Amino acid sequence: MRLRFQKLSTSAALPNDAKSTSTLPEQAGVLVVRKHHFLVRWSHWLNVPILLGLILSGISIYWASPIYQHKPDPNTGSFDVAADIGIWICAHVPGQHHYSSPPDWIYNHMSLGPGMLALALRLHWLCAYSLMLNGIVYLAGLIMGGGWRSLLPRRTDLLDALRMFRYYLGFPFAKLARRHWPHPVFNTKYNALQRAAYFSVPIAGLLSVATGWAIHKPMQFHWLAALFGGYNAARVWHFWLMWLYIFFVVPHVILVLADGWDTLRSMIVGWSMRAERSEVVANES
Amino acid sequence: MNHNENCDDSLQPKDKPSTNLEPKQRRAKLPKADSEDANPPLPAATENEKPAAVEAITKQLIADRSPSPSVGPGPQTDEMATVVAKSVSVKTPQSFFGEQPLPALEIAPRVLRYQSRRDFLAFGAGTLAALAGAGFLLPRDTLSRSGVRRNMDSAEKEWFLNKALRIDDDVAEALYSVNRSVPTYTKSQITPLKNNYNGSTPDPGYIPGWKLTLDGLVSGLSISLDIRNLLTRFSVHEQITRLVCVEGWSAIAWWAGLRFDDLLRAHPPMSQAKWASVESSVNLDASGNPDPYFMSVDLATARHPQTLLVTHFNGQPLTVEHGAPLRLLVPVKLGLKNVKAITRITYVAEEPRDYWAERGYSRYDGI
Numbered sequence: 309m310r311l312r313f314q315k316l317s318t319s320a321a322l323p324n325d326a327k328s329t330s331t332l333p334e335q336a337g338v339l340v341v342r343k344h345h346f347l348v349r350w351s352h353w354l355n356v357p358i359l360l361g362l363i364l365s366g367i368s369i370y371w372a373s374p375i376y377q378h379k380p381d382p383n384t385g386s387f388d389v390a391a392d393i394g395i396w397i398c399a400h401v402p403g404q405h406h407y408s409s410p411p412d413w414i415y416n417h418m419s420l421g422p423g424m425l426a427l428a429l430r431l432h433w434l435c436a437y438s439l440m441l442n443g444i445v446y447l448a449g450l451i452m453g454g455g456w457r458s459l460l461p462r463r464t465d466l467l468d469a470l471r472m473f474r475y476y477l478g479f480p481f482a483k484l485a486r487r488h489w490p491h492p493v494f495n496t497k498y499n500a501l502q503r504a505a506y507f508s509v510p511i512a513g514l515l516s517v518a519t520g521w522a523i524h525k526p527m528q529f530h531w532l533a534a535l536f537g538g539y540n541a542a543r544v545w546h547f548w549l550m551w552l553y554i555f556f557v558v559p560h561v562i563l564v565l566a567d568g569w570d571t572l573r574s575m576i577v578g579w580s581m582r583a584e585r586s587e588v589v590a591n592e593s
Numbered sequence: 594m595n596h597n598e599n600c601d602d603s604l605q606p607k608d609k610p611s612t613n614l615e616p617k618q619r620r621a622k623l624p625k626a627d628s629e630d631a632n633p634p635l636p637a638a639t640e641n642e643k644p645a646a647v648e649a650i651t652k653q654l655i656a657d658r659s660p661s662p663s664v665g666p667g668p669q670t671d672e673m674a675t676v677v678a679k680s681v682s683v684k685t686p687q688s689f690f691g692e693q694p695l696p697a698l699e700i701a702p703r704v705l706r707y708q709s710r711r712d713f714l715a716f717g718a719g720t721l722a723a724l725a726g727a728g729f730l731l732p733r734d735t736l737s738r739s740g741v742r743r744n745m746d747s748a749e750k751e752w753f754l755n756k757a758l759r760i761d762d763d764v765a766e767a768l769y770s771v772n773r774s775v776p777t778y779t780k781s782q783i784t785p786l787k788n789n790y791n792g793s794t795p796d797p798g799y800i801p802g803w804k805l806t807l808d809g810l811v812s813g814l815s816i817s818l819d820i821r822n823l824l825t826r827f828s829v830h831e832q833i834t835r836l837v838c839v840e841g842w843s844a845i846a847w848w849a850g851l852r853f854d855d856l857l858r859a860h861p862p863m864s865q866a867k868w869a870s871v872e873s874s875v876n877l878d879a880s881g882n883p884d885p886y887f888m889s890v891d892l893a894t895a896r897h898p899q900t901l902l903v904t905h906f907n908g909q910p911l912t913v914e915h916g917a918p919l920r921l922l923v924p925v926k927l928g929l930k931n932v933k934a935i936t937r938i939t940y941v942a943e944e945p946r947d948y949w950a951e952r953g954y955s956r957y958d959g960i
Contacts, residue, residue, distance in 0.1 A: 578712070
């Protein structure tokens with residue numbers, strides 16, 4: 309069980325922990341745990357503008373030559389799947405019927421705008437070099453703060469991940485039925501699902517960088533492109549890795565907000581009020 | 594900004610034990626700090642401090658030197674008898690890869706509050722900097738579509754983005770080696786290559802009277818060569834390589850022609866030449882008006898054994914769509930450097946003008 313050790317807020321603690329918390333008000337300090345290294349925190353937040361820039365400019369680049377094409381549609385003349393989706397949106401989504409150029413709907417909403425390939429390429433390189441530097445800073449923070457150990461997969465992960473899945477699946481129903489639905493107990497910094505996510509995203513970053521170089525320098529790094537199945541396949545990889553970040557960020561933001569202020573704050577200030585009970589007990593004994 | 598003052602005063606004595614402050618003053622202020630510490634629950638306190646005024650930033654920056662010693666077990670003055678921060682984590686023997694418990698600390702509330710405020714201010718400043726950076730870098734059209742009306746296009750922006758591009762060009766140049774070949778393919782892997790003249794293919798009438806002019810030679814003369822001249826004097830090399838467009842599409846095509854390197858040996862450029870300016874005077878713009886095309890190619894790339902002056906495509910003489918009668922094929926560069934229907938090659942010492950670099954693209958285009 310995780311506890312919030314807050315000065316003069318012992319009422320927040322659970323009754324069965326009264327023994328360990330009762331001594332706290334007499335102490336001069338507040339008990340916190342160091343959660344995220346300084347470099348990890350900064351590189352974490354720097355990812356936000358860098359990834360946004362990469363996605364916006366990346367879709368502008370995609371627009372110049374879409375990966376997913378088909379034979380031109382006899383009715384619309386469209387050959388691009390993203391244009392088809394735009395046409396569908398303008399035909400079916402309320403309020404979009406009078407959109408001036410339906411085939412461009414996706415691009416106009418997700419990229420820098422029309423006719424900006426040259427600028428998009430320059431922004432993409434700028435953000436890509438920033439992402440690589442930021443990745444190095446992040447790794448340095450993980451090593452210096454020792455945080456990398458919390459991200460390593462372990463043997464119990466599959467079972468623990470299933471327990472977390474069960475918890476998330478049952479959570480809405482338990483809320484509706486006003487039933488007590490306890491969060492599975494882990495004595496690690498992250499649960500198995502978090503660990504899987506936080507372990508995969510840096511690897512995805514590495515793959516994005518590798519596929520990016522494979523596309524950017526397909527002659528000098530032709531072996532790298534071959535590793536991903538050739539130049540065209542590397543473009544497909546690069547495209548879907550972008551979606552991986554989008555699919556990661558949405559639940560990431562929802563869950564951190566659901567988890568509370570302490571978790572969000574810890575990525576800014578580095579410490580958390582949620583000290584592990586075992587550590588306190590060990591200290592007092 | 595009451596908290597702010599407390600922090601400054603309470604932290605100063607530790608930093609400099611022999612401070613100029615009167616002992617009376619310090620004693621007078623500290624109890625106030627203590628009594629306040631006991632009052633608000635911490636999260637609320639840090640929340641309130643988030644939208645702090647700008648002058649607080651400078652104040653905090655001045656006080657910034659002190660917090661790290663306060664966390665460690667530094668020497669304490671009498672007034673600071675209370676422990677500011679002490680480590681309470683337990684060190685149990687662990688394997689190298691095993692997860693260790695998070696280091697726990699006991700920190701004086703005011704120190705914690707001070708550090709939180711500092712971090713929030715720093716992150717707030719970082720957010721503002723990121724927004725300013727986005728406003729600075731994004732094009733006007735993009736900004737106006739997201740509701741920003743101000744024109745922020747500037748010469749500094751162009752300079753900065755060009756600088757970023759230059760770094761990438763330098764990387765590309767460092768990666769290039771005259772000894773590294775690009776992959777070649779089999780005839781079964783050939784893919785269609787579209788006519789990329791963008792709707793205004795030149796009239797083939799120029800082909801019969803076509804001549805290649807060479808300038809900037811060591812001889813100081815200007816030389817004109819016709820296609821028969823080129824085909825009889827130089828050996829023809831075949832290769833099936835990939836042509837990659839800046840837009841992202843690519844095509845595997847079967848080419849044949851003479852090596853640029855052989856032409857350079859037969860008609861050596863002047864000694865100080867480092868660049869070739871490759872031009873096509875027959876190029877047209879989208880509406881069919883003359884639009885001469887000119888490209889810079891560094892001589893190191895021109896000397897690559899797979900850089901060809903192509904005369905044949907798919908086993909047939911080049912058609913007008915693919916740049917008859919002679920085009921440049923430089924597979925280590927983007928398609929836009931592969932000039933069709935070359936009419937003139939000039940060797941120069943300084944980097945010459947480049948059609949697409951003048952339109953915001955890279956100059957080097959090494960891939």
